[in-house]
Amino acid sequence: QVQLVESGGGLVQPGGSLRLSCAASGFTLDYYAIGWFRQAPGMEREGVSCIKSSDGSTYYADSVKGRFTISRDNAKNTVYLQMNSLKPEDTAVYYCAAERIPLAGWDRPYRYSSWGQGTQVTVSS
Numbered sequence: 001q002v003q004l005v006e007s008g009g010g011l012v013q014p015g016g017s018l019r020l021s022c023a024a025s026g027f028t029l030d031y032y033a034i035g036w037f038r039q040a041p042g043m044e045r046e047g048v049s050c051i052k053s054s055d056g057s058t059y060y061a062d063s064v065k066g067r068f069t070i071s072r073d074n075a076k077n078t079v080y081l082q083m084n085s086l087k088p089e090d091t092a093v094y095y096c097a098a099e100r101i102p103l104a105g106w107d108r109p110y111r112y113s114s115w116g117q118g119t120q121v122t123v124s125s
Contacts, residue, residue, distance in 0.1 A: 002026045002114040004096050009119030012086055018121060020081040022096030029053040029072055033103040034079040035112060036070065038092035038121075047107025048094070051079060059106045064090075086123045093118040 008020040022034060035050040049070040050059040058070050069082040079096060097112035105111050 002098060004098060004114060004116035006094065006096050006116040006119040009094060009121045011122045011124065013125050014087060014123055016086050016123070017082070017084045018086065020083065020094055020096075020119060020121075022079045022081075022116060024077045024079070024098065027098070029074050029077055029079070031101055032098050033101050033106060034070075034072070035097045035099075035106055036079075036081045037095045037097060037109060038090075039095070039118075040092040043092075045095070045109045047109070049081060050103075050106035052101055052103065052106075054101050061107065083121070086121075088123045090121060091123050092121060094121050095119075 003025045005023045012018055030053050033052045036048040037045050038048050039045040048061050048064055051070045051072055067085045072079045095118045096116045098114040099112040
């Protein structure tokens with residue numbers, strides 16, 4: 001049974017940093033793409049980043065390029081999202097999602113079959 005558990009969210013001031021974790025169980029990362037999405041109140045869920053474990057390819061939304069970094073630790077079966085220089089507009093519930101490779105359209109939520117429960121990130125002074 002595929003299970004994803006996010007952690008690491010919280011309240012941070014503008015300009016601060018957080019690292020989100022997505023712990024996977026029931027499968028290994030080797031054959032999966034892991035995506036990070038976020039959803040603010042009243043907004044659609046949007047793709048933030050993705051990593052394909054087959055070759056380590058990474059993808060980012062334009063709004064987070066240069067500020068966020070996605071990485072994986074296969075030994076821990078965990079994917080991380082390091083978020084730096086956070087802005088109030090980054091405030092949202094952040095979700096990780098998994099889908100077997102190959103995956104087209106990394107930023108499309110309907111491409112992913114497994115989702116975590118989400119973790120809240122609030123950027124405010």
